[in-house]
Amino acid sequence: MRVGVVTFPGSLDDRDAQRAVRAAGAEPVALWHGDADLHGVDAVVLPGGFSYGDYLRCGAIARFAPVMDRLVPAAQGGLPVLGICNGFQVLCESHLLPGALIRNDHRKFVCRDQRLRIENASTAWTGDYAAGQEIVVPLKNGEGGYVADERTLDALEAEGRVVARYLGDNPNGSYRDIAGVSNERGNVVGLMPHPEHAVEPGFGPTTDGLAFFTSVLHQVVSA
């Protein structure tokens, strides 16, 4: 099983995502933003970071990278794609996921160990969790406030597309405490917190994040 990890200029957690893929037992494949080719991977992670400095809007410029020309139709066709933090922002800008991420309501970057509840354990990336399971993984962002209009939010709730929710204090002003959402099919997931920083004992608060990466392995193998 080969999982691609895209590097945009300004990606930061690309090596971390590769490490997490390896820890889950899959083979990480480095994908380059300027190369319009997915090299036959079975799933893709868009990692965290500040692509193009996130100067315009986070994820706005990365969305137009050549690799995205391939990724968008593949995702629409069912390829499992996980966007973490900046990757989530890129997925929203690409309209693969609804809504957008804006500046944290307290206007500061926040880095902390975050409690989450997995709300939907049937997406391509959460199958190894139990629905309702609580986990702790790092959260680190300056523009992590998830926003969408009421209709969209209601639809997401109704269709079970809220994948994870913040527990405790809302860290960034996200509407309805939303930490992650999926597309209708459940193959594309965007997540603000960083499971890839919680896969190895001693480096990160827990190893609770590993199941995101094993989930996709099991789902692809069984599909």
Added chain:
Amino acid sequence: MSNELDTVAVAGGTPDTEQPWSELGLKADEYERIREILGRRPTSAELAMYSVMWSEHCSYKSSKVHFSLWGENTTDEMREKLLVGIGENAGVVDIGDGWAVTFKVESHNHPSYVEPYQGAATGVGGIVRDIMSMGARPIAVMDPLRFGNLHHPDTLRVLPGVVAGVGGYGNCLGLPNIGGEVVFDDCYQGNPLVNALCVGSMRVEDIHLASARGAGNKVVLFGAKTGGDGIGGVSVLASETFDEGGPTKRPAVQVGDPFAEKVLIECCLDLYAAKVVAGIQDLGGAGLSCATSELASNGDGGMAVELDLVPLRDASLRPEEILMSESQERMMAIVEPGQLDAFLAITTKWDVEATVIGEVTDGDHLVITWHGETIVDVPPRSVAHDGPVYHRPLAEPSYRQVLSQDTTARFEKPATGPAIRETLLTLLGSPNLCDKSWVTDQYDRYVMGNTALAMPDDAGVVRVDEETGRGVAVATDCNGRFAKLDPYVGAQAALAEAYRNVSTSGAAPLAVTDCLNFGSPEDPGVMWQFREAVRGIAEGCKTLGIPVTGGNVSFYNQTGDVAIHPTPVIGVLGVLEDVSVRTGSGFSVDGSRVYLLGE
């Protein structure tokens, strides 16, 4: 300066032209020395170069004489693990298994007072480029900070701006922030201290040095375009005391572009891996003046540079301004002609602009032309290394007598349970002891996935080798109040504290870096404090058996004639064979016994 190009030929024929050496911060005798070296008056471009390179900040002219204390107190045993010592961009130590680590702390104090966000941001950017220029991948940053009174209105401007700047730049670069300090004291009100430390790692054989060797090799400038940022900033902002109205000379502020720097890091690492870099230097204070003269001075020949080839952001810049510009996110490499194509292929991949602006020559002069006319023709050593050296007068300041008589005897000691409780709560709630997470939560400590300890622990610990778990611990410390009472003992106390913090994490201390923040060197009392602090650190290091590998001096941290407390910030680095055995500083298991070690 008139608009006519001041070439070497013009300068030779017009010895009596008035020059603004004093405005540029040079002393009359320094200007005379430049004329002696050149055998004529300098051109305006040469004057610009000498003035920035001979500034306190770049030349260490007041501090240099005391640096012999480092060497005198470094034994051969202490040098064993030292791969690169004082004098290069940053020191490098051998941490075993073929791994080398480089680290250094630097100040960006005055710019951070003028524009807190950008000052702090570019402070981080500058030290990271120093580390990159050694051939290393930067792997962590730290930020020892000092502010004035927490309740002073100006602190409301400076503190959030500095913290946001350190975080904004470091987070965007993807470097974990693994520690630092936040200290409040009235003495820093008009002179906050923003010190930034960076650690980098590399294989021993990948160490790169800043020297231009091999006639015919190309001089390549790469990274951001050159603009009018901080022109004269280094000499003005770093060497002049603030008057009430703030800085009076060029107010140009440098703006950092962390995205450009992130791309530059990855680009440099690809260049190193492809082995297409023969020499490299970052552009920091004094910009091209510094990079060209230092590379040439450290090399084996001369250098010829066509300054008009430098890509500009602002087409109206004059040659002397281009030489002095402190635009950020730029590097200069020496590249063998046969490797130039491979070099440029890598910079193109990363969308980094790279321009050949000259070459190494077999002469012994640095010659810079502007559209074919020679505007600089100097021996590079005279610019970069043989600047003025001052033996400034020292005198023990009289305040110490008064201070030493003011003991704790006049305080009433809390005697009852409630009084002790009250005292404890007051202490815990005081700005210098309270929880610092308002600051540290704004910094990414997880990025890169190698952080084994960070705040709230006493030392930061990062893994260097993912296979073996080998890694390093770093801590920074300084209590300026101790240093004010006795700079010798205070500096040693800072060293000892950082040493202890590294040891308690489970690491074996290996090397020291320091950032010496002081008032005006023209004040004999300050100079005495400085000398005592250096002596304290050097002798302390000898006792502990670990060498000073590099650091930075920041003078003129004073408002009017009132200097800050002497603040020699000490960083100690240690090595762990396997970071998984590191010890955190909290109680982790219920029922553990608590021991007090030492006296």
Added chain:
Amino acid sequence: MGAIVVDVMLKPEILDPQGQAVAGALPRLGFEGITDVRQGKRFVLTVEGEVTDAHLAQARQAAETLLSNPVIEDVVAVHALDDSEVSAAAGAPA
């Protein structure tokens, strides 16, 4: 050399933390008459030569595709920068 201004504001229903922070600070500084603040972005695009209709059309398209995110933002104006504004931009505050 001409210039085109593109103004982008968050949609009215989207939370604007920056605008709110400014609005909260104003009364403390003695500015009493201002009841609300929204913060948006202003882009100044430089084009070669005079601003033509073709330039404006390009700018409008860039505004809709790259410079704004229609999920949360509105493009509120795209227009050539007139000379009085250019001189203001070059120095004197309005």
Added chain:
Amino acid sequence: MGAIVVDVMLKPEILDPQGQAVAGALPRLGFEGITDVRQGKRFVLTVEGEVTDAHLAQARQAAETLLSNPVIEDVVAVHALDDSEVSAAAGAPA
């Protein structure tokens, strides 16, 4: 309810990484005619009732003290938002 617009731009000599990132992206998206981009801020201040000269004076002062950082930014315009702009802001792109 009236509204006042305050436009703030980085001083021309100050590096604008945001504008540069946009400028770098435009040609890749096929926008060829745009040679440079600068990104600034636009504030819309709401006041009670009609915009008066007193409001404008306040806005100007707020612009100089709070809304801009005079070390690196210029206030390039302070003016009442006219009705056509208000309606644009409320919906239709210009």
